Amino acid sequence: MNFKSTIGFEVHFELKTKSKIFSPSPVTYGAKPNTATNVIDWAMPGVLPYVNKNVYRLGIMVALATHAHILPNTHFDRKNYYYPDSPKAYQITQFFQPLARDGYVDIEVHGKKKRIGIHEMHIEEDAGKNAHGTNGYSYVDLNRQGVPLIEVVSEPDITDPDEGYAYLEKLRKVVQFTGASDVKMEEGSMRVDTNISIRPAGQKKLGTKVEMKNLNSFEHVRKSLAYEEKRQQQVLLSGGRVQSSTRRFDEASGKTVLERVKEGDADYRYFPEPDLAPYHISQDWVDKIAKEMPTSAEDRYDEYVNKFGLKPYDANVLLQTKESSDFFDKAVAAGADPRLAANWMNTQVNGYLNDNRVSLSDIKLTPEHLAAMIKLIKDGTISSKIAKKVFAETITKGTDPKKYVEDKGMVQLSDTSVLQPMVTKVVDANPQSVEDFKNGKDRAIGYLVGQIMKQTRGKANPKVVNKLLNQELQSR
Amino acid sequence: MKITEDTIKHVAILSRLEFDDKELGKMTKQMGSIINMADQLSEVDTKGVPETVQVVDRDTVFRDDKPEHWQDREDLMKNAPAKANGFIKVPVIINKDDDQ
Numbered sequence: 001m002n003f004k005s006t007i008g009f010e011v012h013f014e015l016k017t018k019s020k021i022f023s024p025s026p027v028t029y030g031a032k033p034n035t036a037t038n039v040i041d042w043a044m045p046g047v048l049p050y051v052n053k054n055v056y057r058l059g060i061m062v063a064l065a066t067h068a069h070i071l072p073n074t075h076f077d078r079k080n081y082y083y084p085d086s087p088k089a090y091q092i093t094q095f096f097q098p099l100a101r102d103g104y105v106d107i108e109v110h111g112k113k114k115r116i117g118i119h120e121m122h123i124e125e126d127a128g129k130n131a132h133g134t135n136g137y138s139y140v141d142l143n144r145q146g147v148p149l150i151e152v153v154s155e156p157d158i159t160d161p162d163e164g165y166a167y168l169e170k171l172r173k174v175v176q177f178t179g180a181s182d183v184k185m186e187e188g189s190m191r192v193d194t195n196i197s198i199r200p201a202g203q204k205k206l207g208t209k210v211e212m213k214n215l216n217s218f219e220h221v222r223k224s225l226a227y228e229e230k231r232q233q234q235v236l237l238s239g240g241r242v243q244s245s246t247r248r249f250d251e252a253s254g255k256t257v258l259e260r261v262k263e264g265d266a267d268y269r270y271f272p273e274p275d276l277a278p279y280h281i282s283q284d285w286v287d288k289i290a291k292e293m294p295t296s297a298e299d300r301y302d303e304y305v306n307k308f309g310l311k312p313y314d315a316n317v318l319l320q321t322k323e324s325s326d327f328f329d330k331a332v333a334a335g336a337d338p339r340l341a342a343n344w345m346n347t348q349v350n351g352y353l354n355d356n357r358v359s360l361s362d363i364k365l366t367p368e369h370l371a372a373m374i375k376l377i378k379d380g381t382i383s384s385k386i387a388k389k390v391f392a393e394t395i396t397k398g399t400d401p402k403k404y405v406e407d408k409g410m411v412q413l414s415d416t417s418v419l420q421p422m423v424t425k426v427v428d429a430n431p432q433s434v435e436d437f438k439n440g441k442d443r444a445i446g447y448l449v450g451q452i453m454k455q456t457r458g459k460a461n462p463k464v465v466n467k468l469l470n471q472e473l474q475s476r
Numbered sequence: 477m478k479i480t481e482d483t484i485k486h487v488a489i490l491s492r493l494e495f496d497d498k499e500l501g502k503m504t505k506q507m508g509s510i511i512n513m514a515d516q517l518s519e520v521d522t523k524g525v526p527e528t529v530q531v532v533d534r535d536t537v538f539r540d541d542k543p544e545h546w547q548d549r550e551d552l553m554k555n556a557p558a559k560a561n562g563f564i565k566v567p568v569i570i571n572k573d574d575d576q
Binding site: 018024025032033034035037038039042050052053054055075080081082083084089096130131132133136137138139140267269272276277 | 486490491492529530532534535536537538539540541542543544545546547549552553555558560561562563564565566567568569
């Protein structure tokens with residue numbers, strides 16, 4: 001029997017604000033427990049939420065980037081549940097009127113293009129963090145309480161784990177290039193819940209869903225979905241029924257493990273949040289945000305390949321993160337030749353980042369430095385060999401390339417009026433090389449170039465020296 | 477809307493509250509009369525009145541995204557019944573409700 005899979009995703013992104021969604025407490029990562037909190041986060045009696053404008057702005061950016069329809073009339077709703085990480089005993093979210101509906105991202109899997117629908121996205125507050133001790137207690141840190149989130153819910157369009165993986169990669173990239181979120185799985189600024197059901201081919205009604213929450217990486221998502229496909233098929237083939245449940249992915253065994261069976265729908269008793277008035281999103285504001293939005297990865301790719309003439313592979317390497325793409329764009333804006341800049345970014349800069357396990361924001365090299373160095377190479381001031389020395393200096397110490405080259409006297413010697421007498425002298429002193437050259441031994445010229453390089457301590461422009469030597473030897 | 481003992485039991489579970497039989501009877505009676513009072517609203521003729529979720533006639537007012545420090549942890553923690561190393565100490569709870 002053939003089966004069809006239906007896969008869904010609920011992806012939470014932390015929106016990159018300086019303060020929380022309903023209180024002005026700072027948004028921090030890795031701060032000491034409960035230091036980034038105030039009376040609103042603690043839900044002290046009498047406090048009221050106060051909406052951060054930037055949360056709406058960043059949320060609208062995500063909606064625009066995913067081609068979603070922004071609902072002009074939004075309000076918040078209250079989702080009631082009791083848990084120590086939420087002092088109010090409810091979460092303020094959007095249930096009845098989300099921020100946006102009916103978006104999509106386009107993916108490409110196994111050479112095929114496919115459009116994956118986004119059902120809706122809504123903004124809400126995060127809860128605090130619990131650490132569970134082994135001594136019968138849990139420990140609560142409310143720093144995360146009130147950090148703004150946008151939850152993106154997919155349509156059930158995804159039909160295999162590879163598509164699921166591609167959807168997550170694309171969604172992450174789209175959101176990353178808006179700059180609205182850091183999208184880091186390891187820091188929790190992107191969190192993935194997935195669900196999967198299978199049904200016999202030809203059956204319309206969807207099968208029973210199994211959910212998996214808080215997966216650590218896209219690879220775990222793919223593996224857990226692939227495992228679930230097989231497991232659920234075996235259950236159905238042996239005449240059983242798939243249980244509505246939450247399962248957990250076990251890294252060590254590569255299997256999913258039953259965590260909890262669901263008994264009936266949870267009862268959250270949603271109702272419109274009485275402490276917050278609604279908000280009408282004006283088209284003017286949406287237009288303004290759209291204008292200010294950073295260029296999407298797709299548009300940048302188009303520019304890199306079609307305008308700058310980069311190879312698709314190189315363009316994709318630059319576009320792996322918004323950070324590297326921004327760095328490249330700034331270098332080009334500062335006058336760097338795009339192809340040389342891409343080359344230096346993807347080999348030397350990336351090599352340095354990988355070797356030292358740092359990111360672009362940690363290094364002293366600026367896009368302007370890179371542009372200045374590339375200009376020096378292009379106009380023949382320095383050779384690419386010298387450029388590597390300059391690069392090593394600038395990336396570790398932040399020294400200005402032009403100044404460094406001048407101070408160290410590294411400027412390449414291209415002046416023929418200086419080089420010609422040296423060439424004549426070196427040829428005069430090496431009659432054997434002239435003989436060899438006449439007998440067709442091209443290697444002879446290499447020896448002579450080496451002599452000139454030695455005399456000039458590597459500063460002579462090898463191209464010019466080669467040309468002059470050729471002329472000189474042929475004239476003998 | 478009729479409030480039964482089962483309604484109160486259900487809400488008690490959701491709210492992490494425990495009632496004995498005597499309290500359950502009392503609570504059922506009291507909740508019933510509260511709901512009955514609120515139910516008087518349904519006697520108002522609302523034909524032709526547009527549905528709304530709010531009674532204020534204006535939009536929410538936004539705050540600029542500027543972080544502020546209001547209280548120190550020591551002050552905030554004063555009301556926590558138990559604490560350890562800057563954390564609020566609570567009885568261990570592993571089974572979390574759905575979807576948070």
